[in-house]
Amino acid sequence: MIISREVYLPKWTKVLLIVFAVCLVFALGGLCILGILYVRVSVQLSAKKTNGTSDLMCSATSIRRHLKTLCNVKRPFTHISKISKIKTTGCALCAVHWIHSGGKCYYYSTVKMNWTQSRDHCVTLGGHLVIINSKAEQDFVTSNVEETHWIGLNDVDTEGHWVWVNNQPVNNSVEFWMKRENEISEPDNWTKFHPDGEDCAGLGHPGGETDFWMDAYCFEEKRFVCEAAAAV
Numbered sequence: 001m002i003i004s005r006e007v008y009l010p011k012w013t014k015v016l017l018i019v020f021a022v023c024l025v026f027a028l029g030g031l032c033i034l035g036i037l038y039v040r041v042s043v044q045l046s047a048k049k050t051n052g053t054s055d056l057m058c059s060a061t062s063i064r065r066h067l068k069t070l071c072n073v074k075r076p077f078t079h080i081s082k083i084s085k086i087k088t089t090g091c092a093l094c095a096v097h098w099i100h101s102g103g104k105c106y107y108y109s110t111v112k113m114n115w116t117q118s119r120d121h122c123v124t125l126g127g128h129l130v131i132i133n134s135k136a137e138q139d140f141v142t143s144n145v146e147e148t149h150w151i152g153l154n155d156v157d158t159e160g161h162w163v164w165v166n167n168q169p170v171n172n173s174v175e176f177w178m179k180r181e182n183e184i185s186e187p188d189n190w191t192k193f194h195p196d197g198e199d200c201a202g203l204g205h206p207g208g209e210t211d212f213w214m215d216a217y218c219f220e221e222k223r224f225v226c227e228a229a230a231a232v
């Protein structure tokens with residue numbers, strides 16, 4: 001029955017079907033090309049915006065993955081091979097408003113809180129106040145701040161013994177206290193405004209440069225930087 005029906009299909013129906021099929025192929029091709037253009041443009045844009053090649057490669061890879069699924073329908077599309085040159089093993093993912101760097105996620109608060117509130121707020125957000133373990137991390141964290149921010153370091157328990165929020169002491173070969181020539185460097189435990197001295201560390205001070213650590217009064221309200229592991 002089916003065969004006999006096919007025999008009776010008018011010639012123009014077949015022509016129409018072929019035209020339709022050709023259109024479909026062109027539409028898919030167009031979609032792929034649009035997608036590729038989008039990747040190119042967004043890669044260029046993010047290259048301008050960020051200075052992290054891993055982030056750049058990551059976003060390109062995930063877009064490419066989606067493109068592949070789409071474009072695999074009709075192969076070959078030679079454009080894909082160009083994008084395939086970008087290879088990463090996996091994408092590190094951060095929550096919205098967190099920034100990815102070096103396998104970690106960072107959150108820069110817009111609100112100001114005292115040190116203990118800042119510490120607790122980072123935990124509420126699923127992280128902890130930032131712990132700086134390297135020059136690279138110090139550079140990344142300070143590159144995104146333009147005013148004083150709390151970090152996860154204090155000497156509340158034992159005066160002069162600085163520990164991170166994970167209870168690790170400061171590694172003396174990885175410290176970025178502000179140094180002053182011919183003057184007392186940080187931490188200076190300043191007691192001018194409070195007899196207890198300063199027990200919490202932040203980047204810079206109100207109105208000052210933010211590239212170095214300084215001890216400050218824990219009750220001061222500052223913005224703060226949280227850190228969390230990235231999902232891979």
Ligand SMILES: *[C@@H]1O[C@H](CO)[C@@H](O)[C@H](O)[C@H]1NC(C)=O
Nearest residue numbers: 048050051052053136139143
């Ligand atoms: C980008 O990062 C490199 C090394 O991490 C650094 O030398 C360079 O100055 C940075 N460029 C900008 C524009 O931040």
Ligand SMILES: *[C@@H]1O[C@H](CO)[C@@H](O)[C@H](O)[C@H]1NC(C)=O
Nearest residue numbers: 133134135170171172173174
């Ligand atoms: C301190 O940092 C240096 C340089 O990164 C490293 O070689 C050393 O193992 C660290 N020490 C501790 C106790 O973590």
Ligand SMILES: *[C@@H]1O[C@H](CO)[C@@H](O)[C@H](O)[C@H]1NC(C)=O
Nearest residue numbers: 159160189191195196197198
């Ligand atoms: C910091 O100041 C407090 C209060 O004056 C004092 O008890 C403490 O010994 C000082 N710490 C250092 C390291 O000088």
Ligand SMILES: *[C@@H]1O[C@H](CO)[C@@H](O)[C@H](O)[C@H]1NC(C)=O
Nearest residue numbers: 113114115116117218219220
């Ligand atoms: C921070 O603020 C909270 C709430 O006002 C207060 O309970 C806490 O004692 C403050 N912490 C410090 C170190 O000032």
Ligand SMILES: [Ca+2]
Nearest residue numbers: 189197198199
């Ligand atoms: Ca102190």
Ligand SMILES: [Ca+2]
Nearest residue numbers: 188189215216
């Ligand atoms: Ca100080």
